Amino acid sequence: MSWTRRSRLTPDRVAGTVLVLLALFAPLIFSEYWVATLLTQMLFLGIVAASLIFLSAYGGMVSLAQTAIYGVAGFALGNLTTNGNTKGLNLGWAEFPGIVVALGVALIVALVFGALSSRSYGIYFLMITLVLSVIANLFFGQVTSVSGFGGISGIPIPEFLSRTAHPDRLYFATLAVALIVYVALRYVARTPFGLTLQGIRDDPVRMSSLGYNVTLHRMLAFTFAGFIAAIGGILFVWWNAQIAPSTIGLSATIDVLVIAVIGGLYRLEGAWLGALVFVVINNYAPDIGFISERFHTLIGVIFLVIVLVSPNGLIGLWERVTAGRRRAIPGDITQERGSAEPTPVG
Amino acid sequence: MHAVRGPGRGVFWLALFIAVIALVAAGCGSSGDNNTSTSGNASTAAKSPTTAATPAAPLDTPDPQPAVAPRSGGSGTPIKLAIMSECKGAFGAFDNQNMAGAVSALSQFAGAKPKDPNNPRAGFTGGAIGDHPIKLVGVGCGDDSSDTAIKEVRRLMEQLDADVMVGPLSGDESIAVANYAKDHPDKTFVDGSAGAQDTTLKVQAPNFFRFNGDGAQWNAGLGDIAYNKLGWKTAAVVADDYSFAWTSAAGFIAEFCAAGGQVTKRVFPPLNTTDYSSYAQQMPTDVDGTFVAVGGAGLIPFLKAYEQAKGPIDAKKFMGNLFWGTPGQFEQLGPRVAGAYIGGAGTAGDLDTPAAQDYATNIIGKWFKSFKPGGDAASQAPSTFTYGYYLNTWGLIKGLEEVKGDISDQSKLQAALAKVELPAPYGTVKLDANRQAIFTVYDQQLYMNNGKLAVKTVSAIPNVDQTFGGTFSATTPAPGRNSPGCEKRDLPWLGKSTPVKVVGAS
Numbered sequence: 001m002s003w004t005r006r007s008r009l010t011p012d013r014v015a016g017t018v019l020v021l022l023a024l025f026a027p028l029i030f031s032e033y034w035v036a037t038l039l040t041q042m043l044f045l046g047i048v049a050a051s052l053i054f055l056s057a058y059g060g061m062v063s064l065a066q067t068a069i070y071g072v073a074g075f076a077l078g079n080l081t082t083n084g085n086t087k088g089l090n091l092g093w094a095e096f097p098g099i100v101v102a103l104g105v106a107l108i109v110a111l112v113f114g115a116l117s118s119r120s121y122g123i124y125f126l127m128i129t130l131v132l133s134v135i136a137n138l139f140f141g142q143v144t145s146v147s148g149f150g151g152i153s154g155i156p157i158p159e160f161l162s163r164t165a166h167p168d169r170l171y172f173a174t175l176a177v178a179l180i181v182y183v184a185l186r187y188v189a190r191t192p193f194g195l196t197l198q199g200i201r202d203d204p205v206r207m208s209s210l211g212y213n214v215t216l217h218r219m220l221a222f223t224f225a226g227f228i229a230a231i232g233g234i235l236f237v238w239w240n241a242q243i244a245p246s247t248i249g250l251s252a253t254i255d256v257l258v259i260a261v262i263g264g265l266y267r268l269e270g271a272w273l274g275a276l277v278f279v280v281i282n283n284y285a286p287d288i289g290f291i292s293e294r295f296h297t298l299i300g301v302i303f304l305v306i307v308l309v310s311p312n313g314l315i316g317l318w319e320r321v322t323a324g325r326r327r328a329i330p331g332d333i334t335q336e337r338g339s340a341e342p343t344p345v346g
Numbered sequence: 347m348h349a350v351r352g353p354g355r356g357v358f359w360l361a362l363f364i365a366v367i368a369l370v371a372a373g374c375g376s377s378g379d380n381n382t383s384t385s386g387n388a389s390t391a392a393k394s395p396t397t398a399a400t401p402a403a404p405l406d407t408p409d410p411q412p413a414v415a416p417r418s419g420g421s422g423t424p425i426k427l428a429i430m431s432e433c434k435g436a437f438g439a440f441d442n443q444n445m446a447g448a449v450s451a452l453s454q455f456a457g458a459k460p461k462d463p464n465n466p467r468a469g470f471t472g473g474a475i476g477d478h479p480i481k482l483v484g485v486g487c488g489d490d491s492s493d494t495a496i497k498e499v500r501r502l503m504e505q506l507d508a509d510v511m512v513g514p515l516s517g518d519e520s521i522a523v524a525n526y527a528k529d530h531p532d533k534t535f536v537d538g539s540a541g542a543q544d545t546t547l548k549v550q551a552p553n554f555f556r557f558n559g560d561g562a563q564w565n566a567g568l569g570d571i572a573y574n575k576l577g578w579k580t581a582a583v584v585a586d587d588y589s590f591a592w593t594s595a596a597g598f599i600a601e602f603c604a605a606g607g608q609v610t611k612r613v614f615p616p617l618n619t620t621d622y623s624s625y626a627q628q629m630p631t632d633v634d635g636t637f638v639a640v641g642g643a644g645l646i647p648f649l650k651a652y653e654q655a656k657g658p659i660d661a662k663k664f665m666g667n668l669f670w671g672t673p674g675q676f677e678q679l680g681p682r683v684a685g686a687y688i689g690g691a692g693t694a695g696d697l698d699t700p701a702a703q704d705y706a707t708n709i710i711g712k713w714f715k716s717f718k719p720g721g722d723a724a725s726q727a728p729s730t731f732t733y734g735y736y737l738n739t740w741g742l743i744k745g746l747e748e749v750k751g752d753i754s755d756q757s758k759l760q761a762a763l764a765k766v767e768l769p770a771p772y773g774t775v776k777l778d779a780n781r782q783a784i785f786t787v788y789d790q791q792l793y794m795n796n797g798k799l800a801v802k803t804v805s806a807i808p809n810v811d812q813t814f815g816g817t818f819s820a821t822t823p824a825p826g827r828n829s830p831g832c833e834k835r836d837l838p839w840l841g842k843s844t845p846v847k848v849v850g851a852s
Contacts, residue, residue, distance in 0.1 A: 033504050085548045086521065087589075087824075141616065142587075144827055149588040149617055150518030150542075151492050154525035154549065163529065241529060242522050246491040283501065286487070293433070293487070 011322040016269070023175055027168045036167050040239055042279045043174040046272035047181050047232035049259040051225040054185045057266045058194060059221045060121075060201035065113050065129035067256050068136035069226040071248030072109045073233030075140055076102035078152035078243050087144065088152045095158045103230050109136075110226020111219070118218035121204070133253050141245035151244025155237045174235050178272065181228055185268055188224065197221050251296075258299060262306050264313030273314050277302070406786075406808070408769030410704035413712075417457030419474025422751055424481040428502035429735075430513025430523070430538060431467070434489035436586075436618050436642030437515055440731040442466045442717040443674065444538055445485070447735030448512050450713045455743045456480055463715045463723075475743065475751030483508045488515060490588075490617060490642075492522035499526055503533055509753050510534045510746075512739050515731060517542030517561070517590025524549040534756050534763070536742045539734025541691070542589035543596065544824050546782035547812055553756070555763050555781045557741040558691065558734040559810070561590050561639075561667065562597030562818065562825070565689035566810045567789040567843050568637070568665055569601025572687075574841065576662060578634035580608045584625065584648070585639035587614035587827070594639040594667045596825035597689070600817045602637075603832035605840055614827055619644055622651035631656055634663065641669040646678055653682070661685035661792070668693075668730045671790055671801045674720030684794045687804070694772050694788035694803040695728030696848040703849070705771030710736070737775060737783075741766050773808065782812045789843065795850075805843040815839070 027035050048070050055061040075088075080101055083092035093101075117128040140147040161170045188194050199207045200214050208214045237243050246252070255278065263274025278299065285295040310316040431444040445466035452458040458473030458480065460466065473480040483506040486498035495514050502508050510533065514520055520540030527535045528551040537545070537556035541564060546556050572578040581602055585591035591614075599609050610633055615625040622644070629636060629652060640648040645666075653659060659682045670676055670688040673695075695706060710732060711724030720726040727733070741763065746753070748762035768775040773786035787810045788803045813819055815838045823829040 033507075037500060037504055085544070085550075086525070144587075148826075149491075150521060153492060153522045154528065240496060241525060242492060242496050244491055244493040244518070244522075246493040283505065286501065287484075 015318070020179070027171070032167050035171050036163060038279050038283055040171045040174050040235075042272065042275045043171070043178045044232045044235040044239065045256070045259060045279065046275040047178055047235070048229045048256055049263065049271035049275055050181060050185060050268050051228035051232070052256060052260045053263070053265055053268055053271050054189070054228070055221060055225045056260070057268070058189050058201060059197050059218060059225075061218065061222065062126055062257075062265070063117075063129045063222065063225070064126060064253050064257065065117070065132045065136075066225065066229040067248045067253040068133040069106050069110050069113065070229040070233035070236065071136055071140065071243065073102045073106035073230035074237040074243040074247070075147055075152065076105040077234055077237050078155045079146055081156055082152060082154055083156075086153045087148050087150055088146050095156065099234055102234060103227065106230030106233065107223065107227050110223045110230070113226065114219040114222030118215050118222060130253070133248070134250065137245055137249050140248070147243075147245060149245065151242060151247070153242045155241050155243065157238040157241065161238065170235075170239060174239075177231060177235060181231065182268055185228065193217070193220070258303055260313075262303060262313055264310075264315030266312055267315045270313050270315040277314070406774050407699045408701050408771075408774055410701045410708065411454065411769065413454045413709075414457050416459060416472055417474045418472040419479030419751075420477040422474075422477030422479070423754070424479045425475060425746065425751060425753060426481050426483045426507060426509045428484050428486065428506065428508035428511040428513075429482065430486035430488060430495070430498060430502065430511055430515075430519075431735075432490065432515040433487040434494075435516075436490050436644060437731075438489065439643065439675070439719045440515065440672075440729070441487075442719070443726055443729045443731035444513070444515055444735045445469075446710060446714050446717060446723065446726065447732040447737075448538075448739040450710050450732075451736045451739035451743060452480065453713045454709050455740055456746075460713050463713065464717060466714060466717055475746040478746075478751030478753075486513060488513075488519055490516045490519065492518045495519035496522050496526060499523055503530065508533070509756070510536070510742060510759075512536050512735060512742060513538035515539050515734075517545070517593065518588050520545040520556075521549060521589060524551045524554040527551040527554040532756055534742075534745075534753075534759055536738040536763070537734070538738060539691070539731045540590065541593060541730075543593040543812065543818060544589060546780045547818060547820055548824060550780050550820070552781075553760050555738075555741060555745075555760075555777065557737040557766075557768060557775050557777070557783050558730075559783055559785060559787070560812055561592075561594030562600065562814055563783075563785075563787060563810045563812060564668055564691045564730075565594060565597030566601065566787040566814070566839065567805060567807050568598050568687060568689050569603070569605055569607065570837075570840050570843065571789060571805075572598075572602050572635055572637070572665060573605035573607045576635065576687075578602070578607055578663075580610050580633045580635075582611040582613070582630050582633045582636045583609055583639070584613040584615070584629060584636065586617045586641055586644065588617045589825070591617075591639045591641060591667075592825040592827070594641075594689075595637065596818070596830050597814065598637045598639070598665070598667075599832060600814055600830050601837055601840070603830075604817070604835045604837045606834050607832075609832050612827060615640065615644070615648070617642075617644070620647065622648040623655060626651035626655040629656060635665065636663060637665045637667075638670070639667045641667065645669050645675070649679065649682070659683060665689075670792065672731070673726045673729045674718070676792075676801070677720075677799055679792070679799060681794055681799065684792050684799060687789060687791050688801070690728075690788045690790050690803070691730035691733065692772060692775075692783075692785045692787055693728040693730060693733050694790070694806070694846065694848070695725075695801065696803050696850050697772060697788070698847040698849045699771075701769070701771045705736075709771075733771075737768060737770055740770075741768055741775075744768065773806075778811060780812070784809055784811045786810070788846065803846055803848050806846045807839045807843050810839070 079089040080093045081098040084090045259274040259278045263270030285291045433441040456473045458470040461468040524545045535554045541561040543560045585595040664686045666688045668691040706724045706727035710727035714723035744766045745763035775785045786808045
């Protein structure tokens with residue numbers, strides 16, 4: 001992509017800039033509750049969904065294990081940094097070594113999950129990752145030395161990020177991490193590794209014939225995406241101060257998939273868009289009398305409508321609007337941009 | 347825009363299909379847990395003549411508490427109240443009992459009035475402390491998981507900006523909420539009916555107060571009865587695999603072992619198990635007795651699975667915790683358990699004192715007529731859940747009165763709450779240094795009364811504290827699958843439980 005093309009004022013870039021500016025000035029625009037609770041939650045859920053979209057869009061792998069890896073990081077940090085008032089190991093470490101080790105543990109788990117699932121494709125990959133997710137959920141529910149049913153409460157957050165220090169700091173930290181994750185995922189997609197991954201997505205047999213180690217690439221992509229999900233897990237436990245097996249239960253696993261599909265499974269930006277819709281509905285639905293207990297039914301209906309109207313999610317709608325009334329045909333975006341932009345999940 | 351295409355489109359549609367199925371299933375399941383029971387008429391509040399089977403106990407017997415006049419406050423800043431109840435999961439059936447307890451306390455002591463005498467969840471109108479009206483900003487809906495509890499508490503305290511909260515119902519929820527409280531010193535929390543030991547003994551949040559007991563306290567006296575009265579030398583324990591049931595089992599184990607008994611087997615089915623057959627198979631039959639701390643929606647399925655696996659239940663060889671006597675549910679246990687001793691929750695609906703009977707008929711029975719799961723309101727007064735929410739809300743009201751409803755500085759409210767003593771229906775309740783109740787515990791027995799299962803209170807142990815006579819402390823391992831261990835030791839109340847005078851028993 002040439003510099004001149006890159007610097008063009010496309011609707012995407014205008015919208016992206018406006019949204020980033022909005023996010024930066026959110027504490028001036030929105031209430032403290034919106035910023036510290038809803039938008040922060042949107043950002044870290046977006047990170048987890050982005051890890052799924054990365055796998056799906058660039059690797060052709062729809063993974064249901066992202067929530068499990070996110071949970072592994074959260075539980076690891078909880079066990080490492082709590083100090084005696086809760087379940088788990090209560091090792092009482094400081095936050096920084098806690099994060100490093102928690103991310104390390106999650107990385108190893110992601111590597112193992114990746115090794116177990118990377119030889120599978122399609123439905124088999126989906127089912128294997130679902131099984132791994134359920135195993136992680138049951139593991140933390142049953143092994144009381146690291147969690148048990150009630151999970152780990154009172155997980156400390158670094159003092160300078162805490163709500164008592166300043167209500168917006170965790171939000172800004174999460175925003176910064178989300179932006180870094182976004183840039184990193186886009187960067188990786190453009191590296192030789194990312195391009196190879198896209199080649200594998202489109203035709204693994206041909207890539208294998210060309211001499212690429214398909215399984216290794218898929219495994220490494222899964223591990224990398226797992227690492228991104230783990231970062232989301234760390235931010236989650238700081239935000240929530242608590243993690244329980246139900247945090248990574250089947251419902252939560254499906255929630256991340258729903259976020260990714262609502263946003264659009266083939267563009268990274270969709271992750272945060274889907275997360276925003278999900279978080280807002282999740283928060284306000286209980287206050288609406290006839291919905292209250294039927295939140296999942298409501299989100300299911302929205303999900304169905306979006307999928308039927310725009311199989312590529314809200315991002316797909318946006319692209320349809322910005323591309324004019326012309327109905328897009330397959331291959332459009334790649335041709336228009338003339339770049340290594342992702343093609344659909346395919 | 348791209349259509350979904352290519353070799354992986356099957357995966358995409360499969361993912362969609364799974365997600366849709368899961369969402370529909372979740373949507374259907376969310377409202378289906380609320381029908382545990384039918385009608386019921388506990389042994390409580392019985393109007394039959396007094397039968398002084400035993401001499402009156404030298405227990406403290408507070409006077410009945412009259413209702414205050416209806417009031418709705420003046421121009422003072424409203425006190426924003428949230429109630430964290432439970433409407434899903436193993437204890438979702440007790441939502442109305444929670445709300446009835448809280449709303450009755452607000453009506454009796456703060457001049458409120460229930461909106462609907464047949465629907466406690468509808469909330470209340472009016473109510474004030476001094477010049478400050480009480481405003482109910484929201485009612486939370488828990489599902490026994492700490493995760494949902496925190497999500498709901500965030501909604502109540504941060505989005506709806508409540509100042510004070512009553513709740514939650516269940517053990518692990520309360521540990522999470524107490525930890526949340528620690529991070530929010532500008533808000534004040536009182537428990538609902540949750541009975542995990544860690545909530546107060548370990549977490550020790552300065553702004554979390556619990557006027558109900560923990561699960562171990564509630565079972566004080568049972569181990570003594572098992573060893574010394576029933577002659578059990580060995581016992582097995584089965585309990586839900588979570589904080590409250592571990593605490594509940596810990597009370598029995600600590601006391602039974604202190605008296606000299608041995609617990610030879612501990613089985614822990616996960617909470618919300620539906621098929622208990624594999625756990626029932628693990629239960630030994632070569633023990634003198636079994637203590638059951640499986641609660642909520644799991645109790646009856648467990649007992650049925652046990653019967654399938656091991657044959658009929660001999661009530662003299664079984665003991666249960668509070669769920670064996672919770673109005674609205676225990677009636678379904680049927681004659682199979684008549685004769686079994688059970689722990690209450692510091693509750694004794696048949697206690698022959700003016701305050702106990704007044705609480706059922708003139709407080710809960712006055713403000714409410716009928717609600718699920720037990721039907722008649724007064725008969726559900728001695729439920730752990732009704733009583734727990736009642737006590738805690740009342741405690742909060744007393745604290746608020748001390749500061750005349752002015753909560754601009756919540757540390758003053760918290761200081762006042764720590765000193766509150768409640769002249770409660772079943773005996774005075776006061777708080778220890780960890781803001782945990784010290785109160786009288788009653789042991790009860792199930793029996794058949796005119797063809798229906800009923801509860802009879804048999805003895806009382808005054809002033810039971812959370813340390814269980816020094817057995818538990820902030821530094822001892824939290825109750826769990828393997829703790830406490832089984833050790834013979836001294837317990838202050840062993841062999842010293844007091845007989846009580848009850849109404850309605852034969």
